[in-house]
Amino acid sequence: MSRKSLMIAVASVAVLSAGAALARDETGTITNIDAKADQITLSTGTTINLPEHIEVQSFKVGERVAVKYTVQKSGIALASKVHPIKKSSAP
Secondary structure, X not given: OOHHHHHHHHHHHHHHHHOOOXXXXXXXXXXEEEOOOOEEEEOXXXXXXOOOOOOHHHOXXXXXXXXXXXXXXXXXXXXXXXXXXXXXXXX
């Protein structure tokens, strides 16, 4: 591989990885719902934006949820999955 090709390959990898979103999982209780902004805030302090396929109206304050989300390059947390955590019945 020529030196020029190697430099181009290294630069391409650097640019592509700089734009990659950081995937995260988080569990918490919903403390606030902003229906206009399609956002929920968890007891951990994280505010997460919901995409169009996840309806903010399907959640309620006080509900415990597990969230899979990515932090975009802009710093915005965008959910890919949100599901309620069912309370276990203790004997």
